[in-house]
Amino acid sequence: MSVPNALRALTGTPQTLNTRKKETTMITAMQQTAPDYTAIKAKQNAAWASGDYARIGVTLQITGEELAEAANPAPGAKVLDVAGGNGNATLAFARRWCQVTSTDYVDTLLQAGRARAEAEGLDVTFEVADAEHLPYPDESFDMVVSTFGVMFTPNQKKSASEMMRVLRPGGRIAMANWTPNSFIGHLFKTLGRHVPPPAGVQSPALWGTDDWIAEQFADGSREIALKMKNFNFRYASTQHFVDIFKTFYGPVHKAFLALGDGAPALEADIVETVERFNIATDGTMLVPSEYAEIVITKA
Known part of the structure; x- marks a missing residue:
């Protein structure tokens, strides 16, 4: 009941x-x-604001470009980037002459996206906004997009419904989301064994599963297209990857700080996770990580 x-x-x-x-x-x-979403988001905000995610985010730019091609926006389309981070999808759609509003609830991430847009002379609007409570009228965007962003919101159903709410009929939602069995999905699980996630919050990787996407978006959609792709993490070595992520990737950075004497055990587990997926044979790191490229057309 x-x-x-x-x-x-x-x-x-x-x-x-x-x-x-x-x-x-x-x-x-x-x-x-019931999860205390306000408290959870406050901790998440602090985590993503720590380190310097932009140093890692820019390496994922190709996923934003491929997502924009899959979404096939018309020049002049009004596009909302939800949990836009340092702006990978934002820049990709702006390069295709869209009117992009880039949002995130971490202002430091928006600042990185703004600097990138200004460097390219792209006209983008940047606004602090909570994906679970988007401050926009119903049906006000032609497209709503996200690359590895909205999937991290704690109230997942609310974020999904907000994306649909602000999208006009016939408009498209386009997302790139890590899958549960991907390298990043396993990295989440490794972190969770050392720093358990908040009680009641589901895995972000659900956003990379067809069943969950259908459950959230099928009602009110005309079509859902989901395609599995791989992004290749390329680093000089496994240790290079670990050093970069524990220094710049907020959730990993915070986990190492929180563990204190337990940090070496986490590092050993991350190394083991990387090596399970590493296909490089020359001492470097080349790890494919599966993600779902999703395009949803609203009815």
Whole structure:
């Protein structure tokens, strides 16, 4: 029974005192176990603001370019980049003459995207915005896009519904999301064994599964196209990757800081994870990581 249904049961029909007490206890328990999204987002904000994600984000630029090609935007299209980070999708769509609004709830990431857009002479609007509460009217964008961004929101269903809400009928949502069995999916699991995620928050990698995407977006969509692709992580060595990620990638950076004496064990596990996926034979690192390229057309 959902909380609203339970409340209706309490107020809408005669019940015994014992039954009412049981249902009140059930509602209280559900409320207590519901994730505190405000607190979770505050911690996430601090994590993504730590290090310097832009140093890593720029290496993923090709995924933004390929996503823009898959989305096939018309010049002049109004595009919203949700959880845009340092602007990979933002720049890709702006290079195709779209009117892009780039958003994130971490202002330092937007600053990196703004610097990149200014360096290229691209006219982009940058605004701090929460993906779970987008400050835009219904049906106000032709496209809503995200590369490895919106998938990290804690209230996943709310973010998905917000993307659909601000999209006009016939418009398209375009996303690149890591999959559960990808290298990055396994890296998340490795981190989770050392620094458990907040209770009640589902894996970000659900956004890379066809079942979850269909569950969130099928109602109200005309078409969902999902294509599995690979991004290649290329580093001078496994240790080079570890050093870069623990220095610049916010969630990994924060995990190492939090673990203290436990940091060496996390580093050893990350090294083991990398080596399981590494296909380089010359001492360098070449790790393909699967992701889902998704284009959804709203009905």
